[in-house]
Amino acid sequence: MSTDTVMAYDEALAKFEPVLGLETHIELGTASKMFCGCATTFGAQPNTQVCPVCLAFPGSLPVANRAAIEGIIKIGLALNCTIVEWCRFARKNYFYPDMPKNYQISQYDEPICINGHLDVEVEGRTYRIEIERVHMEEDTGKSLHVGGATGRIQGADYSLVDYNRAGIPLVEIVTKPVEGTDVLAPEVAKAYATELRELVRALGVSDVRMEEGSMRCDVNVSLMPRGAKEWGTRTETKNVNSLRSVERAVRSEIERQAAILDEGGRIHQETRHFSEATGTTTSGRSKEEAQDYRYFPEPDLVPMAPSREWVEEIRASLPELPAARRSRVQGEWGLSDLELRDVVNAGALDLIEETIAAGADAGSARKWWMNELSRHATVQGVELAELPITVEQVARIQALVVSGDLNDKLARQVFEGVLAGEGTPDEVVAARGLKVVSDDGALSAIIDQVIADNADTADKIRSGKVAAAGALVGAVMKASRGQADAARARELILEKLS
Amino acid sequence: MLIKKSAVELGQLIAAGEVSAVEVTQAHLDRIAVVDDRVHAFLHVGSGSALEQAAAVDARRAAGETLGPLAGVPIAHKDVFSTHDMPTTAASRILQGWRPPFDATVTARLRAAGLVILGKTNMDEFAMGSSTENSAYGPTHNPWDLTRIPGGSSGGSSAAVASYEAPLATGTDTGGSIRQPAAVTGLVGMKPTYGGSSRYGLIAFASSLDTPGPFARNVLDAALLHEAFSGHDVMDSTSIDAPVPSVVAAARQADVAGLRVGVVREFSGDGYQPGVLARFHEATELLESLGAKVVEVSCPAFDYALPAYYLIAPSEASSNLARFDAMRYGLRVGDDGSRSAEEVMALTRAEGFGAEVKRRIILGTYALSSGYYDAYYGKAQQVRTLISRDFDAAFEQVDVLVSPTTPTTAFPIGERADNPMAMYLADLCTIPSNMAGNAAISVPCGLADEDGLPVGLQIMAPVLADDRVYRVGAAVEKALEDRWGGPLLGKAPQL
Numbered sequence: 005m006s007t008d009t010v011m012a013y014d015e016a017l018a019k020f021e022p023v024l025g026l027e028t029h030i031e032l033g034t035a036s037k038m039f040c041g042c043a044t045t046f047g048a049q050p051n052t053q054v055c056p057v058c059l060a061f062p063g064s065l066p067v068a069n070r071a072a073i074e075g076i077i078k079i080g081l082a083l084n085c086t087i088v089e090w091c092r093f094a095r096k097n098y099f100y101p102d103m104p105k106n107y108q109i110s111q112y113d114e115p116i117c118i119n120g121h122l123d124v125e126v127e128g129r130t131y132r133i134e135i136e137r138v139h140m141e142e143d144t145g146k147s148l149h150v151g152g153a154t155g156r157i158q159g160a161d162y163s164l165v166d167y168n169r170a171g172i173p174l175v176e177i178v179t180k181p182v183e184g185t186d187v188l189a190p191e192v193a194k195a196y197a198t199e200l201r202e203l204v205r206a207l208g209v210s211d212v213r214m215e216e217g218s219m220r221c222d223v224n225v226s227l228m229p230r231g232a233k234e235w236g237t238r239t240e241t242k243n244v245n246s247l248r249s250v251e252r253a254v255r256s257e258i259e260r261q262a263a264i265l266d267e268g269g270r271i272h273q274e275t276r277h278f279s280e281a282t283g284t285t286t287s288g289r290s291k292e293e294a295q296d297y298r299y300f301p302e303p304d305l306v307p308m309a310p311s312r313e314w315v316e317e318i319r320a321s322l323p324e325l326p327a328a329r330r331s332r333v334q335g336e337w338g339l340s341d342l343e344l345r346d347v348v349n350a351g352a353l354d355l356i357e358e359t360i361a362a363g364a365d366a367g368s369a370r371k372w373w374m375n376e377l378s379r380h381a382t383v384q385g386v387e388l389a390e391l392p393i394t395v396e397q398v399a400r401i402q403a404l405v406v407s408g409d410l411n412d413k414l415a416r417q418v419f420e421g422v423l424a425g426e427g428t429p430d431e432v433v434a435a436r437g438l439k440v441v442s443d444d445g446a447l448s449a450i451i452d453q454v455i456a457d458n459a460d461t462a463d464k465i466r467s468g469k470v471a472a473a474g475a476l477v478g479a480v481m482k483a484s485r486g487q488a489d490a491a492r493a494r495e496l497i498l499e500k501l502s
Numbered sequence: 503m504l505i506k507k508s509a510v511e512l513g514q515l516i517a518a519g520e521v522s523a524v525e526v527t528q529a530h531l532d533r534i535a536v537v538d539d540r541v542h543a544f545l546h547v548g549s550g551s552a553l554e555q556a557a558a559v560d561a562r563r564a565a566g567e568t569l570g571p572l573a574g575v576p577i578a579h580k581d582v583f584s585t586h587d588m589p590t591t592a593a594s595r596i597l598q599g600w601r602p603p604f605d606a607t608v609t610a611r612l613r614a615a616g617l618v619i620l621g622k623t624n625m626d627e628f629a630m631g632s633s634t635e636n637s638a639y640g641p642t643h644n645p646w647d648l649t650r651i652p653g654g655s656s657g658g659s660s661a662a663v664a665s666y667e668a669p670l671a672t673g674t675d676t677g678g679s680i681r682q683p684a685a686v687t688g689l690v691g692m693k694p695t696y697g698g699s700s701r702y703g704l705i706a707f708a709s710s711l712d713t714p715g716p717f718a719r720n721v722l723d724a725a726l727l728h729e730a731f732s733g734h735d736v737m738d739s740t741s742i743d744a745p746v747p748s749v750v751a752a753a754r755q756a757d758v759a760g761l762r763v764g765v766v767r768e769f770s771g772d773g774y775q776p777g778v779l780a781r782f783h784e785a786t787e788l789l790e791s792l793g794a795k796v797v798e799v800s801c802p803a804f805d806y807a808l809p810a811y812y813l814i815a816p817s818e819a820s821s822n823l824a825r826f827d828a829m830r831y832g833l834r835v836g837d838d839g840s841r842s843a844e845e846v847m848a849l850t851r852a853e854g855f856g857a858e859v860k861r862r863i864i865l866g867t868y869a870l871s872s873g874y875y876d877a878y879y880g881k882a883q884q885v886r887t888l889i890s891r892d893f894d895a896a897f898e899q900v901d902v903l904v905s906p907t908t909p910t911t912a913f914p915i916g917e918r919a920d921n922p923m924a925m926y927l928a929d930l931c932t933i934p935s936n937m938a939g940n941a942a943i944s945v946p947c948g949l950a951d952e953d954g955l956p957v958g959l960q961i962m963a964p965v966l967a968d969d970r971v972y973r974v975g976a977a978v979e980k981a982l983e984d985r986w987g988g989p990l991l992g993k994a995p996q997l
Contacts (some may be wrong), residue, residue, distance in 0.1 A: 056604055060825040062597065063584045063606060063703040067739050097821050097870070101843045106824035163843065165829070298870035300879060303709035303818055305739050 008284065009263040013255060014187075016227075016262030022189040023235050024182040024254065025224035026133075026196060030175045031143060031217070032075045033210045037171040038142040039066030039109065046216055050166035058171035060104035065304050068093075072173035073116070073140065075209040077310060077318050079175055080117025080138045082203050082325055090309045091116050093140070093302035098295045102145035102165050110141035110176075112299040116308060122203070123327065124195040126188050128341070133196050134180040140308075145170040175210075181235065189225075189258065194251035197221055201247070202326040214246050221250050223278075225257040227265060236261070237271040241285050244278045253278045256285055333357065337366040350378055351388050355395060362399035372398050376419055393422050400429045413486045414438045441488045444496065447480070450488065451496050454479045465501045473497050504529040505666040509575045509723040512669060516563070516574040523556035523563075523574030527618050530576045534620065534667045537997045542642050543652075543662035545581050547621035548588050552576065555618045562616070572726055573616025578668040580659050581622040582629055583609050583714070584703035588619070592705045593637035594627045596826045596833045596854030606703025607738065608672060608714050608731045615730045620668050623658030627856045628823065629676055629707040631655050632928035634683075635919050636858045643915070644687060646955055646994050650912040653683025653928075656717070660687040663717045665997055670727050671717040676707050677811055678908075678932025680715045681944035685907035685958025688946045688990045690724045690975065691717050693932075695965050696939030697742035699728075700735035706822040708815035709740075711936045719991055721945060721976040725753035728968070744966060747941075752969035756976035758792045763974075764799035764900035769931045775910040777950025781957040782906045785947040788981055789904070789974075799896045799903060803888035807933045808926060810885035813869045813878045814937075819859075820866030826854065861922065890938040897964045902974050905931045907944040907958030931960055941968040945975040946990040947982065956990060 037044060040057035056064040080087050094112035120135035146169050151161025177200065185192040201212045201219055212219040226238035239261070241253045261271055275288035324332070333353065334344045347353055352373045359369035373388060377398070381388045401418050404410040410418065410433070421432030433439065441447055454476055455462045464472045473494055480493045504512070504526055515521045531549050538544055559574040579585060582592050584602035591597040605613065613619070626636035634642040634657025642657045644650040645665035652661040656673030660683035663671050673680040675693035684691025692715045699714040706712060716727035732746040765786055770779060790796045828834040828850035829843070836849035855863070869878035896903055908928055918925040935942035940962060947959035959978060963970040983989060
């Protein structure tokens with residue numbers, strides 16, 4: 005495989021201005037497919053979620069799924085789009101073995117949602133990403149190309165097709181060209197994809213898992229010389245399967261295109277594939293030899309005409325959206341911008357909010373998730389939400405701290421126990437015998453021993469140097485293996501040495 | 503003779519216990535055995551399953567169940583309707599041996615109504631044609647003259663009913679494929695309002711035009727069959743959610759007193775056989791004598807219906823037929839392990855489709871291509887709107903429109919096979935109602951003097967006024983049969 009010449013990113017940006025465009029596909033999490041009653045469970049045995057309609061048997065006809073249309077209207081409204089009063093499905097015609105009908109039911113010049121926007125924040129600056137359209141379509145099946153070096157159809161020995169995915173409702177969200185991002189183009193692209201994912205997740209219409217393909221981004225990039233007015237030729241990069249890849253794909257395309265343009269070459273309008281392994285893109289099929297899709301209105305379906313009442317009903321039912329929610333919790337929890345960003349990036353917002361709902365105070369809830377539990381998640385290489393601990397359990401541990409039954413150090417041991425599968429917080433406390441020693445009798449004996457062992461320090465305290473008590477408290481804690489109530493120990497020490 | 507009886511009579515005889523459904527079915531199977539090697543109306547005859555279904559009807563009757571008026575009456579289905587227990591090929595090589603895992607809504611409803619399926623009838627491949635010569639399995643012959651075509655695309659159905667192999671048959675009408683074969687074989691053939699009968703399980707030719715409908719030897723039989731399979735179907739989004747017009751009652755009413763009848767000016771003149779026009783004029787005079795008010799009406803956009811149809815129907819077909827790609831069912835050619843999926847698709851389609859189907863796929867692909875869409879498909883859709891407006895304006899003045907069903911009587915097999923344009927003209931008068939989606943029927947109105955072959959009268963009514971064409975058709979039928987001393991089909995030669 006040939007390696008493209010690239011120009012260093014900073015140099016590329018000194019010479020050229022990038023223009024971005026993002027096309028995002030989101031599989032809706034409806035119980036059934038877009039045009040038939042088949043189930044949509046991810047990961048089922050191949051070709052077990054199929055029927056005459058999604059296999060395109062002769063004579064079968066599509067019937068539109070109302071839940072999917074409701075889902076796309078939710079997305080459109082959340083993206084500040086206009087929901088049109090009347091629109092149609094269209095057929096996009098091309099032959100491919102994983103597309104049963106050899107046309108995809110999609111929308112062409114009459115999308116259901118138009119003219120919206122989504123604001124994203126990068127390095128303290130807000131970028132408004134204009135949304136051109138949001139339209140409804142169906143997913144294709146999945147091809148597995150066996151043999152050959154690349155896992156792509158070229159050079160494969162044979163291919164297998166799984167039609168389970170064929171006909172799953174798919175929403176395509178297309179931005180208008182995004183200008184003015186300058187050096188932050190990769191970050192803005194990633195921020196957009198991130199915000200869109202949060203938004204759709206908040207709406208509850210998709211699980212938006214990029215790794216499972218329920219959210220897929222195509223990234224369009226073009227460059228124009230600094231000061232130029234006319235946009236350059238764009239490429240469309242597919243196979244971008246993570247948020248980080250969105251950023252890397254933009255950066256890599258900028259570096260590649262800049263090198264070509266700088267040498268007086270021209271950019272081919274083409275589809276490119278992003279490789280996670282190399283972080284670069286490689287050429288796919290050229291748009292110039294691309295298909296003529298022969299779009300025409302789908303005659304098997306009646307037009308979609310969502311009533312205004314229905315649209316308003318859906319609007320009224322929208323949950324709190326991520327931007328509004330972030331500004332609310334920032335105020336409620338008293339967070340700085342930076343702290344808020346950390347919480348969001350850690351994926352801890354829901355967890356903290358639910359922990360608070362389960363009885364913890366905001367500060368403690370955030371502290372446990374962002375420090376102790378984040379550390380465990382990093383060590384185990386999982387998302388916070390995947391840790392084997394519930395928000396109720398976190399709140400319970402904090403309640404034990406508040407009641408004085410645990411101190412922070414003991415609490416950390418309880419977290420460890422719960423995460424290790426030793427049971428509920430109370431079971432871990434009981435099994436490990438973790439209990440703050442605040443019983444004066446037991447504590448008093450330890451203190452007496454500590455005073456005897458540290459006569460010099462004790463003398464200092466007797467002579468009025470109260471600050472030295474800290475050293476004795478530390479010794480008491482050590483002697484009690486952390487179970488002593490530090491505040492009570494300090495009181496007793498001062499009492500005894502006054 | 504059981505096979506000469508109407509469906510209504512057969513239903514009554516079975517209900518009264520005077521004859522069993524098995525006997526009726528056997529009589530028709532016997533007739534098929536005698537004549538079908540000459541007529542070739544059937545692609546598949548299901549003797550065993552037909553007798554089983556008939557026996558089941560007899561058993562239900564014996565158990566005291568009250569069944570519908572057509573229970574136990576045999577029927578032949580055009581091979582474009584999916585049947586789970588019989589092959590369904592649309593007369594194409596590409597679907598040779600295809601047995602669908604499900605029934606079309608039409609076949610399912612008729613099964614539920616107790617009709618006995620004799621078999622599947624021949625047709626032009628994928629319903630593309632007007633002569634049934636485009637079948638991959640050989641042509642069907644007109645029972646009136648075996649050297650002539652039985653019409654198309656539902657020519658197997660028309661020939662089966664006209665040769666007494668079946669009292670009833672289903673067909674589909676995309677540009678005239680029920681009315682034209684009915685006209686040239688002396689039958690009643692009805693194209694219901696688009697959306698009035700479900701397309702689910704019907705192998706698509708042109709989705710926005712395809713309409714299932716009945717063939718019968720008289721108007722009342724057609725109405726009974728129409729009522730039995732019609733009505734809203736959730737499996738077909740384009741099916742109309744409205745009550746089925748009361749066509750049976752209308753067929754029994756059979757009067758035209760005070761009715762305003764419009765003669766379409768555009769459907770006469772050059773290209774119309776004199777004998778066809780003569781019978782048509784007599785029919786309009788007859789309507790007047792029966793108390794109708796007959797006026798001439800102009801529908802200028804109808805002149806563009808044929809060219810617009812030959813853009814819209816092939817465009818939709820080019821997309822509908824894309825699914826025949828050798829991947830999941832049907833014929834597969836060249837899959838020897840050395841070829842790519844694309845190569846196998848191409849070889850299969852080259853071998854599996856006939857010449858007319860390929861012609862229309864190419865025509866449609868061209869008409870939808872980027873840069874041509876507006877000039878062809880887009881313009882044709884505008885013409886379609888104008889045709890609907892002409893109908894609307896005409897139906898302001900009159901209750902029904904009438905015309906000859908076809909410009910000529912049945913032509914000899916082979917005569918137009920190499921001249922697609924001449925073939926396409928057979929649908930000149932029938933296409934406007936497909937474009938507008940309104941109801942239209944063809945009823946026999948006599949024999950042309952030149953050739954002694956049947957002529958059809960087309961009666962058109964507004965969308966969802968299907969009952970109106972039955973009412974007029976039945977009145978014409980009654981008056982003409984009085985004049986002829988029986989059904990027109992009685993004049994057909996013995997097979």
